[in-house]
Amino acid sequence: MCALRIPLAKVAFGRLEEEAVTRVLRSGWVTQGPEVAAFEREFAEFCGARHAVAVSNCTVSLHLALLVSGVKPGQEVITVSHSFIATANAIRHCGALPVFVDIRLDDLNMDPALIEAAITPKTAAIMLVHQLGMPARSAEIAALAKRHGLPLVEDAACAIGSETLDGNQWQRIGAPFDKLSCFSLHPRKLLSTGDGGMITTDDADLAARLRLLRQHGMSVNDQQRHQSQQVVFEEYVEVGFNYRLTDIQAAIGRCQLARLPQMVVRRRELAELYRAKLSQIDGVIVPADRTDTRTNWQSYCVMLPEDIDQRQVMQAMLDDGIATRRGVMNAHREPAYSRGEEATGVRFPLPVSETAQDRGLILPMFDQMTEQDLETVSSSLANALRRQRAH
Ligand SMILES: Cc1ncc(COP(=O)(O)O)c(C=O)c1O
The missing domain is CATH 3.90.1150.10 (Aspartate Aminotransferase, domain 1)
Incomplete structure (x- = not known):
């Protein structure tokens, strides 16, 4: 047996990432702050979305996307079994049940023809996956979801930079049409921050709620409080999570995005x-x-x-x-x-x-x-x- 010559994947970090990390370390602000905000703006622009919300990984992005879509314990979410386990787990994290439909062999993605038979009075959402980066039939699935009044979440963990044709215009995955798109920034993906996740949406209210939930449900974030000339007392308006991305990771992500x-x-x-x-x-x-x-x-x-x-x-x-x-x-x-x-x-x-x-x-x-x-x-x-x- 010889030593491994060709690995499955390799991250592409270089001097720019090293310099960016050093810059953040020297700035004294290392957790979610200005670099995260800049990364979100640039990521949203890349995808053609109005808002991007950074979180710690894609699994928690799916969890939050389902929560803000209204998925509750005891309900069902239609998805695929043929996916990394995190897709199903995120549904369980909401207390809901994943109901699995089969895929098509040509693109390894959810077969839209099988969705309607899986809808029950308990169905709360549909979660499609763009498996391995290959786009699912999202326009067809979005139309079906709309017909049934169901929110659509897309697990776009692998799909940063993939595109679909909308009319005669190519659109990047994450350019929303009534849906939330969730990306992974794990090292197996094209763009990596070590670990990390991002949610894109066009809905300002959903983006605001995602921002609230990722940081303990806190009404004022650390940076706003830090920058204020007035004393600010924060409130905890709902039970949230610590799903933050750090500024160190975001600085790496910005370099990676420029190279994407x-x-x-x-x-x-x-x-x-x-x-x-x-x-x-x-x-x-x-x-x-x-x-x-x-x-x-x-x-x-x-x-x-x-x-x-x-x-x-x-x-x-x-x-x-x-x-x-x-x-x-x-x-x-x-x-x-x-x-x-x-x-x-x-x-x-x-x-x-x-x-x-x-x-x-x-x-x-x-x-x-x-x-x-x-x-x-x-x-x-x-x-x-x-x-x-x-x-
Ligand atoms: C389809 C899919 N969904 C979700 C995830 C979870 O992503 P993360 O590791 O960023 O939580 C992955 C990770 O590989 C994935 O491939």
């Missing part, structure tokens, strides 16, 4: 190269954009042929020094969602979600990847399949 358009361009070049190489391997299905999507290729997930053992392929590639991951997990297959009250959200068969987990293979994808790396990954995959079929 370049990162997206690079990912799209790499995805094209992967497509050209991998399409030649018999039976492997490569991911593709729909005509109305331009993904950021946060992750690159191929589908293995049915006759191939996923684990053996992953092991063979690991032996070649290449990190991979299996297809996106299914919450309903995990112990946390397969027993007790949680299991009552599993009402529909989820064959496509399960197939996508069992046949999916996530390949290395990061900005600094070279064409040689890509060649190494592609030939390792081709060899692994050839060897398996020879047995």
Whole structure:
């Protein structure tokens, strides 16, 4: 076995991030303050939203987005099982139950045709996911949500910089149409602050409530109190949380955001190269954009042929020094969602979600990847399949 040569992902931090962190440390203001406010303004502008609210990670952003959408204990939220566990967990954090619908294999996202059958009098919201950065059919789902008077939250953890076509105009995910969009700034994502999250919305009242809830329900934040020439007594108007992002993280995020358009361009070049190489391997299905999507290729997930053992392929590639991951997990297959009250959200068969987990293979994808790396990954995959079929 050789040492790992090609990791799955790699963060792209440089001198600018180092200088930004130093600047904040020297300023003496390290928690949520001016850098967070500037990062929020720049993030909102990037997405084409009126407001962006920074929080500690995407999981808590989903929790807050559901709370301000009115989701209450005992209610239900329609979502997908085929997602990182945090999607379902955020619904449980509100005391509500995730009701899982299946996905489509072409874009690994919620199948809009299955939503209506899942709506009950207890349904309080729909939460779609732009899985691996590939845009879900959000316009169709938003129209359906509107018809049923349901709020829509989008788990855009992986989708910063991905775009959808609105009429003849490309729009970035996070440009709201009656919905809240929640992003992750974890190191597996394009833009990272170590950990971090962001919520975008066009609704000033929702943004104000999100800001209140992320900081203990406090009517006056630290910075306002600090800057005031008058003595200010704060009030705690509702039970809130400590879901703040720090100024140190926000300063890193601002540098990353400035570089994001370049990162997206690079990912799209790499995805094209992967497509050209991998399409030649018999039976492997490569991911593709729909005509109305331009993904950021946060992750690159191929589908293995049915006759191939996923684990053996992953092991063979690991032996070649290449990190991979299996297809996106299914919450309903995990112990946390397969027993007790949680299991009552599993009402529909989820064959496509399960197939996508069992046949999916996530390949290395990061900005600094070279064409040689890509060649190494592609030939390792081709060899692994050839060897398996020879047995
Ligand atoms: C689809 C999805 N939702 C939510 C999350 C949670 O994000 P965070 O780690 O920022 O809480 C992730 C993280 O990978 C994710 O992929």
